[in-house]
Amino acid sequence: MIDDYKTAIVMAVYKPNPEIFFQQLLSIKHQTYSNFICFCLSDGPHNGLFTRTSEKIADDxxxxIDSEIKVGFYDNFKRGLSLVTDEFDFIALSDQDDVWHPNNLEKKISHALQTSAELVYSDARLIDEHNKLIAHSLFKYSDLPSKTSKTDILLxxxxxxxxxxxxxxxxxxxxxxxxxxNVYMSYHDWWLGIIAISMAKVSFLEEATVDYRQHINNLVGSGMQRTAIRKFRTCLRCVVIYPFYPKYSITRYCKRNRLYKDLQKHLMRFNKKQEKLKNLKITFQDFKRILKGKNITLIAFCWLMLLAQAYLGFKPTRKMALRIYRRVKLDRNFMNT
Structure with a gap:
């Protein structure tokens, strides 16, 4: 019986929409697997939201856990995971605005026990703020590989x-x-993925067990890249077909379509990739401190990761950039203009 295994759910909460937040809590409450404790940690004050929600959810x-200090989602998840004691066998992470399918935990824990995997992750459906379905598969919509290798997760x-x-x-x-x-320390799930894939079996459940909510302030893991590329291509077509357009018309067109925001985020993503590759020395010191006395497999993998990055240099960033430019049908020389 999988109910013999106890699971800790850690949720980082920051200024949530009360209705959407409560919808997620209800989806967790009504899981077919019931042996869990859900830790909800606020990132800064929430003006009594937790008190009202606790009374409304009525479930021990x-x-x-309220906090007056804002630390960001990375450190908030770290704080939540540090509360997990030895009594728990599994840990699940939760966003404040998603919706879990009723059998989400049951399927993943069963899959982990059947395959001896120490980390199981699944596909997800993409929904909007009004629960309207956008895509049946987050991975297909975002053009991401469903199965990750040790080399893939580096990039x-x-x-x-x-x-x-x-x-x-x-x-x-x-x-x-x-x-x-630092290089891999901007996102909690990326760090956990690196640890898991370097020392244990990781398995992908080819089924959507979560509804991932996409909204205007949430760009991680969504198909926003594709939307930005589509807008980018439209703008470029406008420039190419109508070269007689005055500059102010193009600027106004971009602003009206929110293109300037999309492109800014897209360029920032490339700049971050370059900064990551420049921080190898800092990363080496961090790994040296973190891995002191840890598993030999993990140490060997981290060394291999650093050597691989040092050898590849800026090539991964350039390759990724060229791939994006090909998708928007730009000439590769555009990078040098």
Whole structure:
């Protein structure tokens, strides 16, 4: 019986929409698997939201932990995971605005037990703010690989925290989290994925068990890249077909279509990739400190990762950039203009 295994659910909460937040809590409450404790941690004050929600949900399995200090989602998840004790066998991460399918935990824990995997992640459906279905598969919509290898995860993270369940052994090696703003230390799920894939079996459940909510302020893991590319192509077509357009018309067109925001985020993503590759020395010091006395397999993998990046240099970033430019049908020389 999978109910013999106890699971900790960690949710980082920051200024949620009360209705959407409560909808997610209800989806967790009504899971077919019931042996869990859900830790909800606020990132800054919420003006009594936790008190009202606790009374409304009326379930002892939910622990609401308020905080007056804003630390960001990375450190908030770190704080939540540090509350997980040895009594738990599995850990699941949750976003505040998604919706879990009723059998989400049951399927992933069963899959982990059947395959001896220490981290299981699944596909997800993409929905909007009004629960309207956008796409049946998040991975297909975002053009991401569903199965991640040790080399793939060095360049792109396709292990989304909201879809993963992992063992307490993975957590012991992952804590304490490295300082933020280094190569792989901007996202909690990326760090957990690196730890898991370097020392244990990771398995992909080819089924959507979560509804991932896409909204205007949420760009991680969604198909926003595709939307930005589509708008980018439209704007470029406008420039090419109508070269007689005055500059102010093009600027006004871009602003009206929110293209300037999309492109800014797209360019920032490339700049971050370059900054990551420049921070190898800092990363080496962090890994040296973190891995002291840890598993030999993990140490060997991290060394291999650093050597691979040092050898590849800026090539991965350039290759990724060229791939994006090909998708929007731009000449590769556009990069040098």
């Amino acid at each position: 399995r939910f622990r609401f 792109v993270n396709s292990l989304f925290g909201m879809s993963m369940v992992f063992t307490s052994r993975i957590l012991k090696f992952a804590l304490p989290f490295p300082p933020k703003n």
